[in-house]
Amino acid sequence: MESTRLKTEMTRRAFVTSSAAAVIVSGLVPDAAAATTFAEQPANRGTAPFRVIIDTDPGVDDALALLLAMRSPELKIEAITPVAGNVPLELTLPNALRMVEIAGRTDIPVAAGAKAPLMRRLVTAAYAHGENGLGGAVFPEPTTKPVATPAPELIRQIVRKYPGEVTLITIGPLTNIATALNSDAELVGMVRGLVMMGGSLSGGNITPAAEFNVYVDPEAARIVFQSGIPITMVGLDVTRKTSLTDEHVRVLEAAQNPVSQAAAKIGRNAINHNREGGYLVGPNMHDSLAVAGFLDPSILTLQDYYVDVETTGELTAGATLGYSPIAGDLRRRPGMEKDAAAMNVLVRGSAPTLATTRWSPVLRRKYVPNTKVAVDVDSPKFFDLLIGRLSGKR
Ligand code: RIB
Ligand code: CA
Numbered sequence: 001m002e003s004t005r006l007k008t009e010m011t012r013r014a015f016v017t018s019s020a021a022a023v024i025v026s027g028l029v030p031d032a033a034a035a036t037t038f039a040e041q042p043a044n045r046g047t048a049p050f051r052v053i054i055d056t057d058p059g060v061d062d063a064l065a066l067l068l069a070m071r072s073p074e075l076k077i078e079a080i081t082p083v084a085g086n087v088p089l090e091l092t093l094p095n096a097l098r099m100v101e102i103a104g105r106t107d108i109p110v111a112a113g114a115k116a117p118l119m120r121r122l123v124t125a126a127y128a129h130g131e132n133g134l135g136g137a138v139f140p141e142p143t144t145k146p147v148a149t150p151a152p153e154l155i156r157q158i159v160r161k162y163p164g165e166v167t168l169i170t171i172g173p174l175t176n177i178a179t180a181l182n183s184d185a186e187l188v189g190m191v192r193g194l195v196m197m198g199g200s201l202s203g204g205n206i207t208p209a210a211e212f213n214v215y216v217d218p219e220a221a222r223i224v225f226q227s228g229i230p231i232t233m234v235g236l237d238v239t240r241k242t243s244l245t246d247e248h249v250r251v252l253e254a255a256q257n258p259v260s261q262a263a264a265k266i267g268r269n270a271i272n273h274n275r276e277g278g279y280l281v282g283p284n285m286h287d288s289l290a291v292a293g294f295l296d297p298s299i300l301t302l303q304d305y306y307v308d309v310e311t312t313g314e315l316t317a318g319a320t321l322g323y324s325p326i327a328g329d330l331r332r333r334p335g336m337e338k339d340a341a342a343m344n345v346l347v348r349g350s351a352p353t354l355a356t357t358r359w360s361p362v363l364r365r366k367y368v369p370n371t372k373v374a375v376d377v378d379s380p381k382f383f384d385l386l387i388g389r390l391s392g393k394r
Pocket of ligand 2: 056057058059061062085086171172287
């Protein structure tokens with residue numbers, strides 16, 4: 001039983017490692033110096049414009065990420081698919097519609113997604129994003145309507161229409177994505193790649209263990225990580241290094257266009273909210289970094305890991321665990337990491353309880369990476385792109 005399952009797992013993931021051969025991996029503790037940049041792995045790039053679907057829970061940082069994406073000619077945004085997360089869908093949907101109207105991009109279809117996670121009650125982050133989801137920044141009710149097709153079905157239709165061309169940029173909980181993958185077994189092989197804002201190898205933000213997007217729907221996240229789709233994980237490891245400042249907002253306020261004015265309004269409110277909460281730095285631009293890292297690969301430094309998601313912990317559900325050939329603080333002899341695929345690293349589960357029938361906590365015996373994890377970021381370069389695009393200067 002065990003060996004059959006292992007064989008199935010490795011077959012399904014074999015094609016992921018085929019593009020990972022050139023990647024240099026390092027220890028479990030992110031060590032950027034030993035990593036390689038996204039630009040060195042052209043497999044994910046293709047030629048602009050890049051067809052993308054943006055799955056989102058706007059959300060203060062989602063709003064700025066959506067405005068960045070809509071101001072970026074490298075992207076052909078095939079759809080925006082709101083999901084419940086930071087605030088309920090009743091707010092994330094109109095907030096997404098507000099952003100497409102502000103950007104003058106009502107040509108982009110917006111489709112309503114999930115109201116709740118796959119198997120859990122919805123936990124929101126209104127404490128961070130305000131009751132309206134935009135940090136208290138008020139904009140007119142949108143007049144644009146969503147398309148009638150539900151988000152998971154629209155995702156499925158677009159991916160099937162452009163097999164091998166569509167990158168999913170996910171900046172909220174992964175409920176819509178998991179639902180779309182579950183609805184069509186062939187979809188996994190048609191998605192070009194998935195760039196997520198989510199997860200963390202260095203501790204969570206909503207709990208010590210879990211980053212919010214994965215925390216809200218750990219089961220959906222596990223489906224995505226185990227799908228075999230080439231994943232780039234832009235997690236808290238790097239997004240914590242991207243704090244919006246008063247100077248950034250001043251540049252936006254000085255630019256006279258609807259996008260920069262809206263971004264300035266949202267940013268100003270968010271900085272004030274952080275200050276009132278006693279934070280010494282401004283809000284992190286989590287979601288914009290995922291978009292920017294796709295637009296300019298040199299902004300992020302990536303490292304191959306096998307990443308899996310805790311789904312049963314009373315305290316740790318939503319934790320993302322990264323396994324790598326160089327385990328913990330016992331580094332192997334120099335150079336060995338160059339042949340990561342040949343090195344065995346045990347993907348070990350928790351110790352089996354007396355009640356379980358599972359004879360061993362070892363879940364996998366061979367290192368098969370499934371994710372490129374962002375382990376470092378050029379933050380000034382990121383903000384040059386973000387503020388430049390939002391202000392219309394780039
Ligand atoms: O943990 C940060 C993520 O959770 C961001 O996507 C933010 O918008 C929230 O959804
Ligand atoms: Ca988000």
